[in-house]
Amino acid sequence: LVDVFADPAAIAAAAVDRIEAALAAAEASPTLGVATGSSPGAVYELLRAKHREGTFSLDGVSAVALDEYRGLPAAHEQRYRTVLRRELVGAARTGLREEDLHVPDADAVDPETAAVHFEGRITALGGVDLQLLGLGANGHIGFNEPGTGFDARTHLTTLEDSTRRANARFFHGDLSQVPQYAMTQGLATILEAREIVLIAVGAEKAEAVRAMLHGPVTADCPASVLQRHPRVSVLLDEAAASVLD
Ligand code: F6R
Numbered sequence: 001l002v003d004v005f006a007d008p009a010a011i012a013a014a015a016v017d018r019i020e021a022a023l024a025a026a027e028a029s030p031t032l033g034v035a036t037g038s039s040p041g042a043v044y045e046l047l048r049a050k051h052r053e054g055t056f057s058l059d060g061v062s063a064v065a066l067d068e069y070r071g072l073p074a075a076h077e078q079r080y081r082t083v084l085r086r087e088l089v090g091a092a093r094t095g096l097r098e099e100d101l102h103v104p105d106a107d108a109v110d111p112e113t114a115a116v117h118f119e120g121r122i123t124a125l126g127g128v129d130l131q132l133l134g135l136g137a138n139g140h141i142g143f144n145e146p147g148t149g150f151d152a153r154t155h156l157t158t159l160e161d162s163t164r165r166a167n168a169r170f171f172h173g174d175l176s177q178v179p180q181y182a183m184t185q186g187l188a189t190i191l192e193a194r195e196i197v198l199i200a201v202g203a204e205k206a207e208a209v210r211a212m213l214h215g216p217v218t219a220d221c222p223a224s225v226l227q228r229h230p231r232v233s234v235l236l237d238e239a240a241a242s243v244l245d
Contacts, residue, residue: 003235004236015233016090018197019047026129027157031126032058035134036202037122039200040134051094057094057095066190070156070183072179085098104116104171106156111183115156131196132197133201134200135212137204137208139211143159145159147220148187149219191225191240196231196232202237206240208223213227233244
């Protein structure tokens with residue numbers, strides 16, 4: 001399912017509809033997969049607004065992050081745990097409890113064990129009911145850069161230069177501050193979510209959107225693997241949809 005909207009607020013409203021339905025339909029206690037970066041920003045803003053007016057809460061819901069940078073100081077404002085805490089955690093935000101926010105331990109001395117532990121967390125939570133995704137201009141989802149195998153599970157990865165340049169805006173434009181490594185859910189992990197909502201905004205994403213939806217399923221465009229998932233909503237603005245036929 002592909003939908004094109006006028007602006008990020010309209011995309012957020014559609015995404016929140018999907019989130020509310022998925023959390024309500026979850027059999028056990030629900031688990032929401034959360035992304036970072038700018039794409040989900042309006043979604044989190046709307047969830048906070050709904051929480052303020054008393055119509056939505058993530059209290060009792062588990063949240064599982066897609067990825068985390070390796071090598072940032074614990075208190076760094078761009079660590080994804082910090083970002084997600086700022087966006088979602090606490091009664092003043094969405095009601096998500098700190099202990100229910102699960103983020104890969106990217107700085108672990110033994111990343112392989114940390115990755116296996118994170119996978120075990122997801123399994124113990126009963127899997128992800130709905131995974132939110134953004135899309136890299138190079139076709140990445142999570143930090144699964146082009147060339148990543150479709151069978152990849154949570155792993156440490158090296159960020160492409162283009163990804164680091166794109167994310168330098170979160171580091172005051174200073175590329176040297178952007179980490180080189182991250183731990184990410186693998187493509188196989190992401191595909192196990194029961195439902196996926198991918199958001200892409202802006203002309204820089206248009207070519208990746210086309211390759212994801214209409215190109216071959218290939219590691220050159222990791223997001224193309226979503227063609228194999230039975231329940232994906234792709235929510236776009238007009239610029240991101242501009243090279244679709
Ligand atoms: C973030 C993530 C990335 C971003 C992607 C798009 O957790 O895993 O895949 O979703 O790089 O980033 P934005 O939304 O900032 O354009």
